[in-house]
Structure formats: C-alpha cells, structure tokens
Amino acid sequence: MFEKVLTRHINLPDSQRLANYEKTGGYRAWQKALKEMTSDQVIEVVKQSNLRGRGGAGFPAGMKWGFVPKNTDKPHYLLNNADESEPGTFKDRLIINGNPHSTIEGSMIASYAIRANTCYIYIRGEFVKEAKVLETAIREAYDKGYLGKNILGSGFSLDMYVHRGAGAYICGEETGLIESLEGKRGWPRIKPPFPAIEGVFRCPTIVNNVETLACVPYIIERGAEWFKSIGPAGGPGPKLYCLSGHVKKPGVYELPMGVNLKELIYEYGGGILNDKKLKAVIPGGSSVPVLTAEEIDVAMDFDSLAKIGTMLGSAGVIVMDEDTDMVNALLNIAHFYRHESCGQCTPCREGTHWAEKLLKKIKSGQGSMADIDLLAEVADHINFRTICPLGDAAAMPIQSFVKKFRHEFEAKVRKSAA
Amino acid sequence: MNIAFSDDAMKEFQEIVARYPNKRAALLPALHLAQREFAWLPREALEYVGRLLELPYSEVYDTASFYTMFKLKPTGKYHLQVCHTLSCALRGAGAICDHVKEKYGIGNGETTPDGKLSLVKVECLGSCGTAPVVQINDDYYEDLSPEQLDRILDGLKTEK
Ligand SMILES: Cc1cc2nc3c(=O)[nH]c(=O)nc-3n(C[C@H](O)[C@H](O)[C@H](O)COP(=O)(O)O)c2cc1C
Ligand code: SF4
Ligand code: FES
Numbered sequence: 145m146f147e148k149v150l151t152r153h154i155n156l157p158d159s160q161r162l163a164n165y166e167k168t169g170g171y172r173a174w175q176k177a178l179k180e181m182t183s184d185q186v187i188e189v190v191k192q193s194n195l196r197g198r199g200g201a202g203f204p205a206g207m208k209w210g211f212v213p214k215n216t217d218k219p220h221y222l223l224n225n226a227d228e229s230e231p232g233t234f235k236d237r238l239i240i241n242g243n244p245h246s247t248i249e250g251s252m253i254a255s256y257a258i259r260a261n262t263c264y265i266y267i268r269g270e271f272v273k274e275a276k277v278l279e280t281a282i283r284e285a286y287d288k289g290y291l292g293k294n295i296l297g298s299g300f301s302l303d304m305y306v307h308r309g310a311g312a313y314i315c316g317e318e319t320g321l322i323e324s325l326e327g328k329r330g331w332p333r334i335k336p337p338f339p340a341i342e343g344v345f346r347c348p349t350i351v352n353n354v355e356t357l358a359c360v361p362y363i364i365e366r367g368a369e370w371f372k373s374i375g376p377a378g379g380p381g382p383k384l385y386c387l388s389g390h391v392k393k394p395g396v397y398e399l400p401m402g403v404n405l406k407e408l409i410y411e412y413g414g415g416i417l418n419d420k421k422l423k424a425v426i427p428g429g430s431s432v433p434v435l436t437a438e439e440i441d442v443a444m445d446f447d448s449l450a451k452i453g454t455m456l457g458s459a460g461v462i463v464m465d466e467d468t469d470m471v472n473a474l475l476n477i478a479h480f481y482r483h484e485s486c487g488q489c490t491p492c493r494e495g496t497h498w499a500e501k502l503l504k505k506i507k508s509g510q511g512s513m514a515d516i517d518l519l520a521e522v523a524d525h526i527n528f529r530t531i532c533p534l535g536d537a538a539a540m541p542i543q544s545f546v547k548k549f550r551h552e553f554e555a556k557v558r559k560s561a562a
Numbered sequence: 563m564n565i566a567f568s569d570d571a572m573k574e575f576q577e578i579v580a581r582y583p584n585k586r587a588a589l590l591p592a593l594h595l596a597q598r599e600f601a602w603l604p605r606e607a608l609e610y611v612g613r614l615l616e617l618p619y620s621e622v623y624d625t626a627s628f629y630t631m632f633k634l635k636p637t638g639k640y641h642l643q644v645c646h647t648l649s650c651a652l653r654g655a656g657a658i659c660d661h662v663k664e665k666y667g668i669g670n671g672e673t674t675p676d677g678k679l680s681l682v683k684v685e686c687l688g689s690c691g692t693a694p695v696v697q698i699n700d701d702y703y704e705d706l707s708p709e710q711l712d713r714i715l716d717g718l719k720t721e722k
Contacts, residue, residue, distance in 0.1 A: 229685075229686065229688060231648055231685070231686040232648065232686070232690050233686075233690070234688050234689050234690050237689065268688060269629070269631045270631070270687055270688070270697060271688065272700040272701075273700070273701070303581075305581045307590070308590065308591065308594060309629070310590055310629035310630070310631040310632055311629050311630035311631035311632075311684075312628060312629050312630065313685065313686075324590065325587060326586060327586040327589030327615075328589075328624075328625055329624065329625055329628035330628065345583050345584070345587075386690065388652075388653075388690035388691050389649050389652045389653070389690075389693075390652055394693070395691045396691060430647075430648055462648055462649055462690070473651075476646075476648045476651050480648075480685055480686070484685065486628075
C-alpha cells in the first residue's frame with residue numbers, strides 16, 4: 145500500500161502549525177541532519193535516493209547540490225522556488241497551505257547540505273495568503289530555535305525569508321527568479337555560469353522547487369531506500385499530481401511516481417465531466433506536448449513520458465473532452481507564452497507573436513493551409529534557439545497540437561474556404 | 563497625494579532592507595509596500611522608493627513596469643483579476659468575463675465610472691483545480707459561477 149507523506153496530515157485542523165507538524169514527526173530530520181550528519185553525508189543520502197526535481201526539469205537534486213564549490217569564501221544561497229506559475233499546476237500551493245513546515249524543513253536541510261546561511265522562498269506575488277502562511281511558519285521555526293544563530297548548538301546558522309514576486313511567469317525559471325530576487329526584471333541569464341557556481345548576488349546558489357524540498361525531510365528520516373522503493377528506480381518517490389480541466393474530481397492527488405495516467409483520470413479523477421469522451425490530455429503543465437486519448441495508457445514518470453515524446457514537467461494534468469476546440473485551446477496556450485515571453489531573444493519574442501496571430505487568423509476563418517504549415521515552422525524556429533527554455537515551452541505545444549490534431553486546424557481552414 | 567511612508571510602514575521598510583546584502587534587492591518588496599500604502603504606484607511613489615533605495619527613477623520604472631501586479635495606473639476599489647488561462651477557460655472563465663461585461667459594463671482593463679470595480683484578465687493563478695478562479699484584490703475566489711460572483715461583490719460592497 146502506498147502511504148501518503150506530503151499531504152497525509154493536511155486535512156487535520158491547523159496542520160500548518162509547527163506543533164502539529166512536530167506531532168507527526170516533523171523536525172526530527174532537521175535535528176538528525178544537524179547532530180548526526182555532515183553536509184556531505186546529507187548530499188550523499190539525497191543522491192542515493194534519486195530524488196529528481198519536481199519543478200519541471202527533473203534534475204537530480206543531490207547531484208545539483210554537489211555542484212556547489214567547496215573552496216569559495218563567498219556566501220552560498222538556497223532559493224526555494226514557490227513561483228508556481230506553469231499553467232495547470234497548483235500543488236505547491238497545497239503544500240504551503242497545508243504542510244508548510246515540510247518545505248521549510250527541507251529548505252533548512254538543503255541549506256545545511258550546500259552550506260548556505262541564507263534561504264529565500266520566492267513565492268509568486270498573487271499568493272498573498274500563502275506568503276503569510278509561510279511567514280508565520282518561519283516565525284514559529286525561529287521561536288523554536290530551528291532557525292537563527294548556532295541552531296541547536298550545532299554551530300550552524302541560517303536565516304530564512306519570504307520574497308514575493310509580482311506577476312511574471314518567467315520568474316519561475318531559475319535565472320529569471322535570481323534576477324527578480326536581485327530587484328530587476330526577471331530576465332533569464334545565459335548559462336553557463338550555472339547558478340551553483342554563480343547565482344544570486346554572484347554567489348553559489350541552488351534553486352529547488354517547493355515539492356522537491358518537501359521530500360527531503362522524509363528522505364533524511366526514513367532513508368534513501370524507503371524513497372527508492374516508491375515507483376520507478378529512474379525517478380522515484382511520492383508525487384503530487386494536479387488534475388484540472390474536464391474531469392469530475394479535479395484536485396491534487398498524492399500517488400507514487402509512475403501512476404498510470406488513465407487510472408489517474410478515471411479512477412482518482414472520477415472520469416470525464418458529464419461522462420463525455422476524452423479528446424486530449426496535457427500531462428505536465430501547458431509547456432509539454434499534448435497526448436491524444438489513445439496515448440494515455442502510460443506511467444506518469446520522467447522516463448515513461450519521455451519515451452512517448454512528452455514530459456512529466458510539473459505534473460499539471462489538463463484534461464480536454466471531446467467537444468474541446470483544439471484550435472481554441474492552442475490559441476489560449478499561445479496567447480499565454482506571447483504574454484509571458486520576456487522579450488530578450490528575437491526567436492521567442494517574435495515567434496510567440498507570430499504564432500498567436502496565425503492562430504487567431506485560423507480561428508476566425510481567415511486562414512489557409514499554408515498558414516498551418518507556417519505555424520509549425522514558426523514553432524520549429526523558436527525551439528532550441530533561445531536563452532531560456534520558455535522558447536521551447538512555447539514551441540512544443542504548437543508542434544504537438546498541429547501534428548496530432550491537424551484535422552481540426554484543416555477543418556477550420558476548409559470551412560472558411562467554403 | 564502626499565507620498566511618504568507612515569512610521570509603521572517605514573519600520574517595515576527598514577526590516578525588509580535588512581534581509582538582503584544590497585538595497586537593490588529590496589526593490590520588489592518595497593514596491594509592494596508602497597502599493598499597499600498608496601493604493602497604486604504613481605510616478606511620485608516610484609521616485610520615493612527610488613530615493614529610499616538610492617536608485618534612479620528610470621531603473622525603478624524599468625523594474626516596476628515588467629511586473630503585472632504593480633499598478634502604474636489606478637484600478638477600481640475592487641479589482642477583479644479573472645484567470646483566463648486554459649484550465650479556467652475550459653471551466654467557464656469566458657462566462658465570468660461576459661457576465662461582468664453585461665452586468666457591470668466593463669471589459670478587460672476597464673473600470674466602472676464610480677471607481678468601484680475594475681476588470682483585468684490575468685494568466686494562470688496557480689489554482690486550476692478549482693477553476694474558474696477570480697482574484698479580487700488579494701483574495702482568491704474559486705470554483706465560481708457568475709451568480710456566486712454577484713453575491714460576493716454585493717457582500718463586499720455592503721461591507722463599507
Ligand atoms: C519558463 C519557466 C518557468 C518555470 N516555472 C517554474 C515554477 O513556477 N516553479 C518551479 O519550481 N520551477 C519552475 N521552472 C523550473 C526552474 O527553472 C528550475 O528548473 C526549478 O525550480 C529547479 O528546481 P527542481 O530541480 O527542484 O525542480 C520553470 C522553468 C521555466 C523554463
Ligand atoms: S526564451 Fe523567451 S522568455 Fe526565455 S529569455 Fe528568451 S525571450 Fe525571454
Ligand atoms: S488556469 Fe486558471 S488558475 Fe490555472
């Protein structure tokens with residue numbers, strides 16, 4: 145039987161309070177790390193656990209922490225990415241509201257591992273209430289002596305602050321986030337240098353997602369083997385899946401990594417709204433290639449989804465029923481990326497404009513067959529030619545929608561020709 | 563408008579600045595604070611924040627104008643931010659916007675003549691499982707129907 149950990153206690157009253165978190169075993173991992181482990185040992189356990197990033201890219205967390213140089217005298221920083229802005233994603237908000245101390249404790253342990261004495265939680269500006277929940281939880285942790293100077297007599301000191309964004313999807317991208325934290329526009333930086341070497345304030349920096357960090361205390365407490373026993377070896381662990389769109393029971397579901405997508409939609413999500421037929425599913429947030437109804441018998445994990453040409457991304461599953469107009473749906477997505485492109489790179493800035501324009505044209509019945517090809521071409525020209533992955537994120541939906549639902553685009557064009 | 567932080571706000575500002583290794587990094591939180599104090603961010607407010615953080619107006623403006631939440635123009639007392647991204651669009655965000663247009667006479671980016679209500683369409687609010695979602699000022703209202711929205715607005719208006 146799979147045992148929920150991240151969301152297990154979130155329905156209990158005052159689950160966001162430190163005392164209740166401790167009653168269910170909270171902050172034991174922090175004490176264990178501080179008293180019994182060196183920072184290298186913490187990194188080693190997280191490496192062993194094979195914890196991969198929950199923010200979208202799936203990068204192994206322990207390996208990333210290991211990139212922080214050992215021989216600098218610069219301060220190090222840990223940034224907890226609570227920007228949660230990928231359309232279809234709403235899991236970090238659940239953690240913050242219901243189990244904030246898990247991601248705070250994870251941030252403490254990660255800070256210790258990378259020898260950072262300052263941690264900022266960068267939260268999207270719209271989450272006003274959630275920012276307050278985090279601030280209250282951090283204050284509780286200071287009062288308990290889990291943050292501050294010489295924590296529990298260990299000699300290790302750590303300060304933690306909440307930093308609010310102000311409405312910009314691109315600030316979820318780690319280098320956009322870093323620029324934004326420095327008080328500038330969220331313009332992504334060219335990599336290398338990678339943040340682990342030169343990040344915020346030109347110092348070694350690690351950025352991790354809320355959910356990634358929330359897994360860490362459980363790994364430290366229960367061990368890497370426990371974590372690895374859940375789901376596929378190539379990327380195991382408990383996982384939060386976000387279900388939205390045309391399902392009967394939308395919401396966040398904590399299940400093992402690798403749950404079957406069909407089961408997720410029909411068993412957990414209760415099936416398609418109004419018992420309609422399924423047309424399409426976006427499995428990992430709006431940035432990833434769409435799947436047809438025939439393709440959903442697949443395990444929701446990094447490698448299985450990559451095998452069929454899409455991605456787990458942020459596990460934001462968006463379900464579309466048989467009546468969904470796929471041209472409209474793609475226009476909605478294309479509009480989003482046009483609006484959110486930061487404008488630094490020409491292919492992304494111009495390409496997202498073009499794509500939206502072409503889609504509007506096709507939708508309004510003014511399009512031609514050549515426009516459909518042009519749309520796909522525009523997407524091909526953005527892909528892999530930009531500073532940050534937002535360009536790819538804009539291109540992948542276009543390429544996959546046009547390829548898999550081309551008949552709907554053609555039908556619009558034919559209708560207008562008739 | 564007299565642009566200066568109250569004593570309490572100034573204390574808060576000092577606490578904010580202390581969290582960062584340089585003043586520039588305090589710009590976003592300082593702008594949030596200014597917006598809370600002054601309701602929106604006229605040029606004088608940006609200049610004021612700039613003086614406090616030793617930044618030229620041009621740089622403050624450059625940053626502030628990048629972010630959708632910083633109001634460089636005033637909005638209505640109740641600022642409706644209707645999410646219209648995919649999951650909300652699939653679950654009736656369009657009907658919410660149509661209803662606001664019909665009943666209150668405002669479209670995207672508009673404010674009612676009495677200054678009470680303004681509407682702006684926003685991108686995904688990170689709450690897609692309870693679509694459609696509208697943020698009114700700081701608060702989220704989820705799983706909304708047009709009728710529920712009316713009730714919420716009536717409630718807010720009678721509050722004061
Ligand atoms: C356009 C764009 C938006 C992103 N938005 C988020 C986000 O909202 N939250 C997040 O955790 N990661 C986001 N990411 C991924 C981050 O760049 C980064 O990979 C992640 O925070 C690393 O944490 P992880 O390794 O724990 O996943 C985004 C990436 C891109 C390209
Ligand atoms: S790819 Fe787009 S969002 Fe990313 S840096 Fe370039 S212009 Fe900005
Ligand atoms: S699409 Fe509306 S909250 Fe995400």
